[in-house]
Amino acid sequence: MKDAVGWHVDVKFDEDSERTRAAALVRLPDGSELRSHGYASRHPSDANQPRVGEELAAARALNDLKEQLLTKAHDEIDGASGRTSYPITR
Template structure:
C-alpha cells in the first residue's frame, strides 16, 4: 500500500546592505515545525546581484534544515531503539 503525505516549506529573504538572510520554515503533515537560517555576505567591492545572494543564503538555510532533520530523525530512532543512531547526509 502506498501512502502519500505532504509538507509545507516557506522561505523568506531579508537584505541588509551586502548581507542576505534566508529563513526556511518546514511544517510536516503532523504539525511538527522546524526553522533554519542561512546567510550570504557580499564583498562590498562586488556588484550587487540580489538573486545570487538569495541563492547562496537559500542553499545554506536548506543545508542547515537538512542537518536538523537528520538530527531529529536520529533522536526519534534512538527513543525507540535505545541505541545510538548513525545517520549521514
C-alpha cells in the same frame, strides 16, 4: 499504494545592498516545525546580484534544516530502538 506525502518549505528573504538573510520553515506531519536561517554577504567589490545572495542564503538555511531533520530522525530511531543510531555522511 499509500497516499503521497508532501512537505512545504517556506523561505523568506530580508535583503539590503550588502547582506541577505533567509529564514526557512518546514511544518512536519507530526505537528512539529523546524526553523533555520542562512546568510550571505556581498563583498564591496562584487556586483550587486540579489538572486545570487538569495541562493546562497537559502542554501545555507536549507542545509541547517537538513541537519535538524537528521537529528530529529535519529532521536526518534534511538527512542524507538533503545540504541544509538548514526547518520551516513557523504
